[in-house]
Amino acid sequence: MNFEPYLEKAKNLNDAASYEILQSLQKEGLPTRKSEEWKYFSPSFLEKFENFELKNTTEWKKSESHLRAHISVNEKTYSGVQIAKTLTSQGRESKSSGFIRRFVSGLSFGTVSFVMDSETTDLDLNFSAEKAFQVLGAIEIQVPEKQKVRVHIKADEYFEELVSSVFFKLERGAELEVYAVEVNPTDGKSIQSLRVDLSEESEFRYVSVLAGASSKRNNLEVNLNGSQARCSLFALSISGKNEKLDNHFFINHNAPSCESRIVYKALVSGQAQVVYDGKVYVEKNAQKTDSDQIARGLILSDGAELDAKPSLEVFADDVSATHGAAIGQVDRDEVFYLMSRGLSEEEASKLLAFAFINEVISQIIDKELRENTKESIEKKFGKWIQEVAHVF
Amino acid sequence: MLDIQNLHVSVDGIPILKGLDFQAKEGEVHAIMGPNGSGKSTFAKVIAGHPEYKVTAGTVDYKKSNMKNIDMLGLAADERAKEGVFLAFQYPIEIPGVSNIDFLRTSFNSICRHQGVSEMNESEFRNFVSEKSKIVKFDSSFLDRAVNEGFSGGEKKKNEILQMAVLSPRLSFLDETDSGLDIDALRIVADGVNQLKNKQNAVIMVTHYQRLLDYIKPDYVHVLYKGRIVKTGGPELAKRLEEEGYDGIIAESEKVIQ
Ligand SMILES: Nc1ncnc2c1ncn2[C@@H]1O[C@H](COP(=O)(O)OP(=O)(O)OP(=O)(O)O)[C@@H](O)[C@H]1O
Ligand SMILES: [Mg+2]
Numbered sequence: 001m002n003f004e005p006y007l008e009k010a011k012n013l014n015d016a017a018s019y020e021i022l023q024s025l026q027k028e029g030l031p032t033r034k035s036e037e038w039k040y041f042s043p044s045f046l047e048k049f050e051n052f053e054l055k056n057t058t059e060w061k062k063s064e065s066h067l068r069a070h071i072s073v074n075e076k077t078y079s080g081v082q083i084a085k086t087l088t089s090q091g092r093e094s095k096s097s098g099f100i101r102r103f104v105s106g107l108s109f110g111t112v113s114f115v116m117d118s119e120t121t122d123l124d125l126n127f128s129a130e131k132a133f134q135v136l137g138a139i140e141i142q143v144p145e146k147q148k149v150r151v152h153i154k155a156d157e158y159f160e161e162l163v164s165s166v167f168f169k170l171e172r173g174a175e176l177e178v179y180a181v182e183v184n185p186t187d188g189k190s191i192q193s194l195r196v197d198l199s200e201e202s203e204f205r206y207v208s209v210l211a212g213a214s215s216k217r218n219n220l221e222v223n224l225n226g227s228q229a230r231c232s233l234f235a236l237s238i239s240g241k242n243e244k245l246d247n248h249f250f251i252n253h254n255a256p257s258c259e260s261r262i263v264y265k266a267l268v269s270g271q272a273q274v275v276y277d278g279k280v281y282v283e284k285n286a287q288k289t290d291s292d293q294i295a296r297g298l299i300l301s302d303g304a305e306l307d308a309k310p311s312l313e314v315f316a317d318d319v320s321a322t323h324g325a326a327i328g329q330v331d332r333d334e335v336f337y338l339m340s341r342g343l344s345e346e347e348a349s350k351l352l353a354f355a356f357i358n359e360v361i362s363q364i365i366d367k368e369l370r371e372n373t374k375e376s377i378e379k380k381f382g383k384w385i386q387e388v389a390h391v392f
Numbered sequence: 393m394l395d396i397q398n399l400h401v402s403v404d405g406i407p408i409l410k411g412l413d414f415q416a417k418e419g420e421v422h423a424i425m426g427p428n429g430s431g432k433s434t435f436a437k438v439i440a441g442h443p444e445y446k447v448t449a450g451t452v453d454y455k456k457s458n459m460k461n462i463d464m465l466g467l468a469a470d471e472r473a474k475e476g477v478f479l480a481f482q483y484p485i486e487i488p489g490v491s492n493i494d495f496l497r498t499s500f501n502s503i504c505r506h507q508g509v510s511e512m513n514e515s516e517f518r519n520f521v522s523e524k525s526k527i528v529k530f531d532s533s534f535l536d537r538a539v540n541e542g543f544s545g546g547e548k549k550k551n552e553i554l555q556m557a558v559l560s561p562r563l564s565f566l567d568e569t570d571s572g573l574d575i576d577a578l579r580i581v582a583d584g585v586n587q588l589k590n591k592q593n594a595v596i597m598v599t600h601y602q603r604l605l606d607y608i609k610p611d612y613v614h615v616l617y618k619g620r621i622v623k624t625g626g627p628e629l630a631k632r633l634e635e636e637g638y639d640g641i642i643a644e645s646e647k648v649i650q
Contacts, residue, residue: 004529060455160447163468183497230560238491264443329397331485332443332444333485334485335442336442336443336469337481337484337485337487338487338495338499339441339468339470339473340440340441340469340470340472340473340474340479340504341467341499341555341559342470342474342497342499342500342502342506342559343470343499343502344468344502345470345471346484346501347470347498348470351490351495351498352487354490355487355488355538356487356489357487357489358490359489362489
């Protein structure tokens with residue numbers, strides 16, 4: 001990809017920061033499928049962002065404790081937020097989310113950075129386009145000490161290509177809950193990157209339900225930088241047809257006495273291809289780390305593919321950590337058990353599929369969102385689950 | 393109630409039951425004993441309708457009082473359950489994500505629908521199950537936990553008996569329900585089964601231990617060996633097995649076969 005026009009523009013705008021980023025992007029070029037990080041998901045569509053006049057524009061709406069950010073390609077100004085200087089990174093950064101962050105921020109000439117005000121408890125981040133068009137958005141948010149915030153991240157309406165990067169920095173004792181629920185996505189291609197850095201005693205909870213995304217890369221990076229920080233990630237992928245969903249989770253234990261937990265589940269049918277790559281690093285000084293990671297998958301058809309690679313690298317010695325994967329088809333003995341209690345084969349298979357996904361959906365604390373999610377999955381996939389039930 | 397003639401069953405093409413004959417009537421309790429791998433669980437699963445266990449020969453007739461014969465082999469597992477067949481599994485399955493009470497209600501209601509009995513709503517059912525839970529001395533926390541998930545071995549077995557209590561089957565097959573139970577749990581489970589058995593239903597228990605039969609008195613004891621019932625007797629047969637082991641009886645029966 002040629003970043004020249006952007007470099008030119010950065011020069012004209014006197015934007016030294018963007019210039020520097022763009023220069024490094026120009027030097028390294030787009031990653032290719034040869035690199036381990038992009039083996040399953042070609043980043044080549046990023047080329048399409050060339051030659052477009054983009055500006056990272058964000059419209060904020062605030063009502064009481066609820067803040068809505070509309071991130072789109074329209075020229076809008078921001079109001080109602082305090083703009084902070086770009087948050088500095090700390091610790092090891094995964095290659096892919098680092099690249100995406102720089103790509104988005106370079107091409108959109110800057111990152112929207114701000115400190116959350118103390119009244120805000122709810123934040124919606126909507127990435128949307130007015131026309132079927134590319135969307136690009138980089139945003140950085142600092143959550144002040146002890147503040148509790150709930151965030152919904154959504155890709156709205158229709159887009160052809162979406163690349164976004166969201167970065168949260170939690171001050172001491174802050175609590176962040178992020179929901180990424182997409183049950184009726186568009187047909188577009190997207191790469192979404194979320195990074196969360198935690199200070200001591202802060203907590204991050206993540207629940208994602210991605211169903212029916214036609215082509216998506218989902219990067220999540222968590223840095224536990226202060227002692228006694230905790231994170232729990234619950235993620236569910238439901239993919240069918242020719243859909244591609246490429247999940248990369250990366251947790252860094254950079255400080256002692258932190259906890260991390262990942263529960264990943266995938267329901268894959270048709271010819272869909274789903275990847276789960278989960279890496280947990282425990283640095284040398286991160287003693288008394290407590291980390292669990294489990295990936296479970298149900299493959300519902302012969303053509304479906306799930307590649308699950310939970311991994312763990314530990315450099316400290318006083319650590320309790322587990323990781324594992326279990327992938328298979330619906331267990332015939334489970335179906336038989338339910339049938340022996342009077343459920344028909346169809347009811348049994350459906351119940352098992354729902355039981356399987358419920359482990360993640362039940363983690364949505366907000367009752368309305370939880371019930372809506374269940375309902376839309378049932379509406380969209382209930383019939384589909386019944387259809388594939390005959391494969392068992 | 394149950395009449396099995398010359399039953400042959402294969403799994404993955406390997407013959408496991410090889411000419412099994414068995415009859416049971418309403419109100420009877422049968423014990424089935426036999427060495428490991430002789431085919432007891434296979435027998436249980438085939439009666440419950442496991443699709444992987446293929447019947448290659450023989451007949452299984454099932455008759456409820458005042459009703460006509462049903463060819464059991466023509467029914468899928470769920471249809472058998474609806475006709476009152478119940479299997480307490482040797483290894484009950486865990487189902488994370490489904491609460492015990494939801495599972496029980498789904499099961500109970502689908503059987504009710506079939507039998508033309510009115511279904512129960514959530515609160516009626518909760519009361520009903522709480523009452524039944526007393527039979528196995530379960531407190532209500534077990535109802536809201538996922539089916540068998542994280543249950544101890546003994547709790548899983550008790551949960552099977554709770555399901556039996558809720559579904560009140562005509563024909564119950566208990567596959568080693570006594571294995572892995574401590575003394576108190578064994579007594580609770582046995583008391584539970586005794587409360588549930590009556591003149592209209594039949595109970596078939598697979599066990600390795602005489603101990604269970606001290607609590608639940610069988611009318612008949614059968615020895616299953618190499619896929620056939622090789623000996624049938626009264627409770628004294630179990631006592632003899634406990635003292636002598638299987639060797640003597642197996643030797644006798646092999647003489648008969650030759
Ligand atoms: N699904 C299967 N695939 C292959 N072999 C099987 C299968 N199920 C049962 N068998 C074989 O059939 C034989 C009988 O098994 P079964 O479980 O019925 O024995 P059992 O009498 O219940 O033994 P135990 O007392 O140990 O419970 C065994 O040799 C077993 O390995
Ligand atoms: Mg057995």
